[in-house]
Amino acid sequence: MDTFIAIDIGASSGRLMLSQWVNQQLSLTEIHRFKNSFRHLDGFDRWDIDYLIKEILIGLEKVKQAGFDTCCVGIDTWAVDYCLVDREGLRLGDPVAYRDKRTNGVIERFSQTYPLQTLYEKTGIQLQPFNTIFQLYVEEKDLLAKADKLLLIPDYLGYVFTGNMVTEKTNASTMQLLNANTQSWDSDLLAAIQVDESLFPPLVDAGTILGKLAYEQFPAYDLPDATFITVASHDTASAIIGTPGSGTDWGYISSGTWSLLGIETNVPKISAAAFDENYTNEWGAHNTIRFLKNIMGMWLIQEVARQQAYRYSFAELAELAKETPGFQQFIDVNDPRFLHPENMISELQDYCRETNQKVPETPGEIARCVYDNLALCYGSELQKLEALTGTTRTLQTLHIVGGGSNNTFLNQLTADIAQCTIEAGPGEATAIGNLVLQMMAVGLFTTLEEARAAIKRSFPCTIHQPSAFDQTIVLTYQSFLKGAQQHDKNPATL
Structure with missing residues (x-):
């Protein structure tokens, strides 16, 4: 596989970037770009996930139209926000955006029953009112009762395209629910927000092969033969990989x-x-x-x-x-x-x-x-x-x-x-980090040092x-x- 696609979605825009490794240089071509924003719906500021899925499909179709029949694909987005899905794998509404006001004052409320210093000692993660732990603390209890799985945004998009559910670790760490020493879900913190560990799909490392694109789910689109790789799916994690x-x-x-x-x-x-x-x-x-x-x-x-x-x-x-x-x-x-x-x-x-x-x-x-x-x-x-x-x-x-x-x-x-x-x-460090981790997953680079040296040569x-x-x-x-x-x-x- 010598063609790689980064699906890089931020809070205000998304893009599909294509790269190949040619003559010891990384190429970078924008295939498709689209806007992103949240809107107020059903009482909350929410992301329009179906819109994002459609734009990704349009971008992948452009990849095929450009003459690339096979490719690897990785997805990165912002952190902390999530989709809930039921036992049939259906999404329970659009995800609430981290800037929504539902978590106003939540840290103070949480601190009345759980010490914030202990929370930090366990996770090493900064206190931000929009962290997933606090979003779950104020989540609607009847909605959580219907949920079988919680998927962070890039993991949910990967599930839509492949049918496979995972929790990628770099993004999961931002949730403030993983123990920094054991590198697993912290049972005390889950108990504090009344959430069971079974809500989360298995943890996987960045660079794990997720699966093939499920073409049959998207008959209206002419799509390439795509293998999805679970990259460092938190956009900052990808950006730092892409820092030379x-x-x-x-x-x-x-x-x-x-x-x-x-x-x-x-x-x-x-x-x-x-x-x-x-x-x-x-x-x-x-x-x-x-x-x-x-x-x-x-x-x-x-x-x-x-x-x-x-x-x-x-x-x-x-x-x-x-x-x-x-x-x-x-x-x-x-x-x-x-x-x-x-x-x-x-x-x-x-x-x-x-x-x-x-x-x-x-x-x-x-x-x-x-x-x-x-x-x-x-x-x-x-x-x-x-x-x-x-x-x-x-x-x-x-x-x-x-x-x-x-x-x-x-x-x-x-x-x-x-x-x-x-x-x-580089200005597109996030997409570049996404791409080089895909390349590492298929053996083009063996270390981060080697990948970063290639980035420095390719993008002055x-x-x-x-x-x-x-x-x-x-x-x-x-x-x-x-x-x-x-x-x-x-x-x-x-």
């Missing part, structure tokens, strides 16, 4: 709707300090751990653009920001108020009013406020990351991958604030060297943030 780092002195920001800032390691770092800073230990492919911090990310600017009816492109917003005086406001980009506001621009302005700061008004001022504070957050979190991991992991290079790697203004701002070299790219990065920067701005930002977050020191208030 080497050695041990590099970190990463997977920059998309969320910004995931961290390092790759082999041992989870579960400590009181990591708990206090809300760092997570997500499982990666080939026995790696992603020790990282979840940051609100490009969602902020995506929502700013949407509220302006997309009058400005993201590139135009970056140019407007570049022409605007910087560091006029400090904001906590991880404040829960920015998770799913009615109007992001109004929310940013209200935050500044409430903290007695200059209110950004023009598109350039609003964009500059977002970019300044994302870069300040990245720089501050890099300092925390080095403190949490020890002096042996002083980072020399920061790789920025994903869609945000194309934002040269934000990348240079980050290099200046963090005072480290940034290598930006843009280098950003740090220039002089007034570090008192960073100190002022950190001081402001410390004061603003005093009421949130207990994660139960999230």
